[in-house]
Amino acid sequence: MRESDSRIVLGLHRSRYERRILTGALDLGITAIDTSFNYRGFTAHTTLADVAGDLLPRFTLSTKVGFFPTAGRAEHSLDPARLRAALDRTNRDLRCVPDLVLLHNPERSLPAYTTANRDALGRACAALATAAQAGLCGAWGISSWDPRPLPCLVDATLPRPAVLMVRAGLLAGIDVLAASEALADQWGLTPDQVWGMSPFGGDPTDPVWGRLDPRVFISDADNALAALQAAFRTAFRLPEVGRIAVGTDKPSHLRELIDALRYEPDVGRLRSYRQLLRERAGRQAD
Numbered sequence: 320m321r322e323s324d325s326r327i328v329l330g331l332h333r334s335r336y337e338r339r340i341l342t343g344a345l346d347l348g349i350t351a352i353d354t355s356f357n358y359r360g361f362t363a364h365t366t367l368a369d370v371a372g373d374l375l376p377r378f379t380l381s382t383k384v385g386f387f388p389t390a391g392r393a394e395h396s397l398d399p400a401r402l403r404a405a406l407d408r409t410n411r412d413l414r415c416v417p418d419l420v421l422l423h424n425p426e427r428s429l430p431a432y433t434t435a436n437r438d439a440l441g442r443a444c445a446a447l448a449t450a451a452q453a454g455l456c457g458a459w460g461i462s463s464w465d466p467r468p469l470p471c472l473v474d475a476t477l478p479r480p481a482v483l484m485v486r487a488g489l490l491a492g493i494d495v496l497a498a499s500e501a502l503a504d505q506w507g508l509t510p511d512q513v514w515g516m517s518p519f520g521g522d523p524t525d526p527v528w529g530r531l532d533p534r535v536f537i538s539d540a541d542n543a544l545a546a547l548q549a550a551f552r553t554a555f556r557l558p559e560v561g562r563i564a565v566g567t568d569k570p571s572h573l574r575e576l577i578d579a580l581r582y583e584p585d586v587g588r589l590r591s592y593r594q595l596l597r598e599r600a601g602r603q604a605d
């Protein structure tokens with residue numbers, strides 16, 4: 320069994336929820352998993368408890384609330400009563416207290432700045448903070464796929480999350496990176512409290528990975544380093560995050576991701592890459 324490395328969180332969004340990937344992760348020293356109330360058609364929590372209930376105490380477990388089943392589809396809501404009910408249900412279904420609960424994609428119900436939207440975000444955050452105080456989760460945070468509408472809704476009255484989870488990596492987009500960094504600044508979060516997600520944009524077979532070689536962004540790249548490993552390592556600096564939630568059902572892939580951690584991103588080249596993205600975004604806005 321390897322020494323544990325907290326920089327990788329095994330994300331279960333696309334997972335088959337097989338026990339073998341969880342035992343494989345533990346063998347490799349990966350002890351954090353991330354799931355959600357709505358994953359696996361709203362059955363992720365019960366499946367985890369059934370398949371690997373005995374293993375859960377060995378993991379740090381994060382999950383998310385914000386999507387609810389309604390008439391055969393998922394509906395987003397920031398209603399504090401629904402969030403609290405989802406937290407109660409999460410505790411029952413997992414048969415344990417999650418270490419972290421994230422407010423899931425709050426931007427889905429807050430597309431623009433209005434006073435009402437600012438208040439709705441405040442109430443939703445307060446509902447999670449209260450639930451944490453009541454022992455329904457160890458801590459609370461926010462996970463946002465598209466944080467662009469959020470910075471203008473955050474002010475000093477809003478409870479401060481312990482963790483912010485945002486998209487990370489070469490495909491995240493300059494405006495998403497900027498909004499993520501603005502949020503982390505507003506809440507005074509350290510890089511350790513900012514988690515990246517989806518370093519391959521969910522699809523490592525996307526043709527973009529054949530056209531862009533991420534190894535140019537690694538300062539000590541050698542022949543052993545594969546392009547996807549370089550993309551993964553680079554994501555820790557776009558934006559600067561302490562850990563990354565990445566999905567895989569294959570222990571061999573997880574091992575490759577762990578091996579990638581020994582390489583160092585080239586900060587200067589990444590700065591130039593961001594500058595290029597900014598200039599391109601500026602031209603598109605003209």
Ligand SMILES: NC(=O)c1ccc[n+]([C@@H]2O[C@H](COP(=O)([O-])OP(=O)(O)OC[C@H]3O[C@@H](n4cnc5c(N)ncnc54)[C@H](OP(=O)(O)O)[C@@H]3O)[C@@H](O)[C@H]2O)c1
Binds near residue numbers: 424522547564
């Ligand atoms: N809004 C939100 O809160 C939100 C949204 C999206 C994601 N997330 C979090 O981020 C996690 C990861 O996101 P994601 O699964 O969408 O995207 P991802 O991590 O970018 O991509 C996952 C895909 O990468 C493949 N992969 C992983 N390691 C690989 C390797 N070494 N070589 C080749 N392929 C590899 C996996 O396939 P194999 O199974 O074949 O390895 C899987 O299909 C989620 O599970 C969730 O925890 C959160």
